[in-house]
Amino acid sequence: MKSRLILAVATFVVLDLGTLAFSYTIARQVEKDAVAINLAGRQRMLSQRITKAALLAVNAERSETQRAESTAELGQAYKVFNRTLSAFAEGGETVGGDGRPVQLDSVQGKAALLLGEVRGVLQTWPQAPTSPTDLVRFSHFMNDRNGEVLDFMNRLTTELERESIASVSRLRIAQSIAFFLSLINFLFILYGMHRARLTAESASVTDALTGLLNRGGLYRELDAALERRRTSDVPLGVMLLDLNEFKAVNDNYGHAAGDATLREVARRIRGFCKPGWMCGRLGGDEFAVVCPGQTPQALAESAQQLSSILGGIPGGGLTVSASVGWASVEPEQSADEVIAVVDAKMYMVKKSHHMARSHRDKAR
Numbered sequence: 001m002k003s004r005l006i007l008a009v010a011t012f013v014v015l016d017l018g019t020l021a022f023s024y025t026i027a028r029q030v031e032k033d034a035v036a037i038n039l040a041g042r043q044r045m046l047s048q049r050i051t052k053a054a055l056l057a058v059n060a061e062r063s064e065t066q067r068a069e070s071t072a073e074l075g076q077a078y079k080v081f082n083r084t085l086s087a088f089a090e091g092g093e094t095v096g097g098d099g100r101p102v103q104l105d106s107v108q109g110k111a112a113l114l115l116g117e118v119r120g121v122l123q124t125w126p127q128a129p130t131s132p133t134d135l136v137r138f139s140h141f142m143n144d145r146n147g148e149v150l151d152f153m154n155r156l157t158t159e160l161e162r163e164s165i166a167s168v169s170r171l172r173i174a175q176s177i178a179f180f181l182s183l184i185n186f187l188f189i190l191y192g193m194h195r196a197r198l199t200a201e202s203a204s205v206t207d208a209l210t211g212l213l214n215r216g217g218l219y220r221e222l223d224a225a226l227e228r229r230r231t232s233d234v235p236l237g238v239m240l241l242d243l244n245e246f247k248a249v250n251d252n253y254g255h256a257a258g259d260a261t262l263r264e265v266a267r268r269i270r271g272f273c274k275p276g277w278m279c280g281r282l283g284g285d286e287f288a289v290v291c292p293g294q295t296p297q298a299l300a301e302s303a304q305q306l307s308s309i310l311g312g313i314p315g316g317g318l319t320v321s322a323s324v325g326w327a328s329v330e331p332e333q334s335a336d337e338v339i340a341v342v343d344a345k346m347y348m349v350k351k352s353h354h355m356a357r358s359h360r361d362k363a364r
Contacts, residue, residue: 011185018178026171033164035096036104039084040157042097044150046081050074050128051146054139058132071130078128085122088156089115111159118152121145209259210266212287213280221278222290222335229331236292236329237299239306240342241322243285244353246315253316261315265322268309287322288339296328323350 053074057067080095084104087094091106107115129138205217213221222238229236243265250258262285269279269287278290289306291299303326310322325346329338 019175019182023175026168026175029168029171030164032105033160033167035102036088036107037157037160037164038097039094039102039104040088040153040160043081043084043156044153046077046084047146047149047153049077050081051139051142053077054135054142058136058139071128071135074135075128075130078125082122082127085115085119089119107160107163109159109163111156111163114152114156114159118149118156121149121152207266207281210263210281212266212270213278215280215282218278218280218282218288218290219335221280222338225278225290225292226329226333226335226338228292229329234293235295236290237294237296237302237326238329238338238342239289239291239299239303239324239326240282240339240346241287241289241306241310241324242346242350243310243313244321244323244350245318246285246320249315249318249320252318257316261313261320264313265310268313269306272306272309288342294328299326299328302326321353323353325349 053070056062056070057074059067059070062070084094086092087102087104088107089112091104093101093103096102106112125138125141129135205213205220207214207217225236228234243261246258246261249261262281265285265287266279266281269289273279273289274291276292279287281287291302294302303324307322307324310324312319312321323346325342325344325348327338327342327345333341
């Protein structure tokens with residue numbers, strides 16, 4: 001039981017760490033997806049910025065300096081646009097909105113197909129033109145295809161959002177499963193601790209050799225029975241018994257034979273007891289039975305029956321019997337007083353047994 005409890009605690013720690021790991025992974029995934037979605041949205045603005053810069057760069061009404069500035073702006077925006085497309089398609093570094101490097105993972109599925117279509121549209125212009133003739137051609141190209149590029153970028157943004165939701169949902173399901181397993185395992189730990197506590201409590205009041213109540217357990221049950229006796233008219237009796245000739249078993253055949261005899265006595269007492277009765281071993285070869293609901297007459301008959309049941313118990317090569325004393329309990333008596341009264345009666349029975357045996361030995 002102890003090893004299972006240790007394993008359960010270790011499993012709980014692992015599952016709890018797994019739940020925390022899922023939480024961290026979800027946070028990181030949301031952060032990465034937010035960056036990717038934000039950059040996909042920026043691609044739409046860059047596309048419009050590229051088209052506008054290209055048109056301004058070839059506008060004859062503007063000064064040469066203004067057209068040069070627009071050409072430079074076109075080159076810078078187009079470079080960032082293509083670099084971001086490559087980072088999306090192949091995974092890699094691009095520039096974020098604050099100018100700092102940003103690492104992107106390559107997209108998969110439908111998002112990858114959309115990127116392929118955008119790159120296919122722009123493949124004839126791997127970089128922004130600088131010559132006046134190419135600028136005119138490029139401005140016409142972007143003016144004609146900008147709507148198509150914008151549509152691809154909008155669809156890419158939507159697809160990245162959908163994939164982000166699906167990915168986080170899968171992680172949350174896995175996290176929920178880990179949490180549920182952790183909860184079940186925690187309940188198992190509580191159950192195991194409860195079982196261990198009950199086992200420890202039972203062991204503290206149980207005689208290890210016979211399985212009956214030990215002295216402490218029997219006194220606890222007797223105190224509870226006495227308390228009930230004080231508040232009700234239900235009679236209460238106690239029987240105390242001691243084995244005859246038991247010492248000879250230990251002396252002649254050893255303690256293993258003596259232990260076997262004690263276990264057999266316990267088995268017979270347990271089988272004799274009625275529901276609601278409590279039996280225990282006070283120590284050595286002395287046993288007691290607490291009998292609620294027994295009138296003096298019924299208790300006397302029960303003591304006689306128990307004495308008969310415990311006759312002829314094997315003890316190595318010998319047989320042992322039991323001297324049984326009994327007494328009905330008065331409401332004002334304590335547990336020690338009850339045991340003292342019953343012990344005195346049992347001693348009288350035992351004395352009679354020894355006297356009878358002595359007469360038999362002399363008669364031989």
